[in-house]
Amino acid sequence: xxxxxxxxxxxxxxxxxxxxxxxxxxxxxxxxxxxxxxxxxxxxxxxxxxxxxxxxxxxxxxxxxxxxxxxxxxxxxxxxxxxxxxxxxxxxxxxxxxxxxxxxxxxxxxxxxxxxxxxxxxxxxxxxxxxxxxxxxxxxxxxxx
Numbered sequence: 001x002x003x004x005x006x007x008x009x010x011x012x013x014x015x016x017x018x019x020x021x022x023x024x025x026x027x028x029x030x031x032x033x034x035x036x037x038x039x040x041x042x043x044x045x046x047x048x049x050x051x052x053x054x055x056x057x058x059x060x061x062x063x064x065x066x067x068x069x070x071x072x073x074x075x076x077x078x079x080x081x082x083x084x085x086x087x088x089x090x091x092x093x094x095x096x097x098x099x100x101x102x103x104x105x106x107x108x109x110x111x112x113x114x115x116x117x118x119x120x121x122x123x124x125x126x127x128x129x130x131x132x133x134x135x136x137x138x139x140x141x142x143x144x145x
Contacts (some may be wrong), residue, residue: 010034109136 005014006022016021025031083145109125112133117123122135 109134 008026015026112124
């Protein structure tokens with residue numbers, strides 16, 4: 001413990017600290033009152049009503065070639081790791097994959113022109129996969145920009 005007397009930052013009286021580190025205030029009530037005053041001042045200074053924290057050492061980060069290079073290397077490494085460790089069935093479908101599936105579907109179902117439509121308007125198609133006649137309202141269409 002120190003024998004030195006300190007001055008309270010709120011009320012200004014001299015006091016002997018109770019803790020090992022230097023105390024700024026003589027009591028908890030002075031500490032809380034000081035905090036409330038600082039908070040009120042910060043709210044009045046800010047138009048939106050949010051307290052703006054005071055930062056002593058604001059550092060402005062600058063863009064440099066080394067940082068851009070490091071970001072590019074990290075991006076390439078991440079994409080490489082994703083390609084290696086992701087199973088083929090879990091990878092996202094590309095535009096080419098969707099167009100290939102659509103063309104296979106359209107080749108699988110061939111319209112039958114010499115057969116009448118069903119009562120509900122479904123048209124007859126020959127399913128080359130199961131080798132049967134199926135009735136469908138229409139073939140799936142997908143427009144990829």
